[in-house]
Amino acid sequence: DTGVSQNPRHKITKRGQNVTFRCDPISEHNRLYWYRQTLGQGPEFLTYFQNEAQLEKSRLLSDRFSAERPKGSFSTLEIQRTEQGDSAMYLCASSLVGVELSPLHFGNGTRLTVT
């Protein structure tokens, strides 16, 4: 169990550019979640997958955001035409089905800075 891995750890980009982040969950976990977090605040839910199916997408997620989990293992989060308001920490987490008693295991996040 190597934990949840996110890459890159940091990304600095210019406004208008596209960025893509990757998340590798714990191998036996079939649920994968994306959250966004700003400094000193709690994580905000963006979307989650069960295996390769995207089950829910937050209204916070504009059309510029897309997430995939093509083979039910790793996932990517792409932001097109980045804006300064997209600057945040993007967290990925995984769990077994049934979040009620199955904790989320988080990665250490990708910090995005849009200049």
Place this chain on the structure above:
Amino acid sequence: TQLLEQSPQFLSIQEGENLTVYCNSSSVFSSLQWYRQEPGEGPVLLVTVVTGGEVKKLKRLTFQFGDARKDSSLHITAAQPGDTGLYLCARSTGKLIFGQGTTLQVKP
């Protein structure tokens, strides 16, 4: 929209002091989880509470779930600098919804 209200938002205390942070909602929870997050890292689960009135202890941390399952508290006894971090409560609605967090700073 945050469905959980945490208070206080920020707490700065001296080593050795006691503190309590609160997590409240107008809705009933089926379960509630508490996480701690250190700078540059993801949140890490501390405890899950399920039953109304439940009390769980983790060394110097005591977690309580309200009888009506609408609120929870975290009490830390004799805080240490290593307790510094962001404390988050979260409820499950298929996915986890987090409160806005309590930032705790413990000064030596």
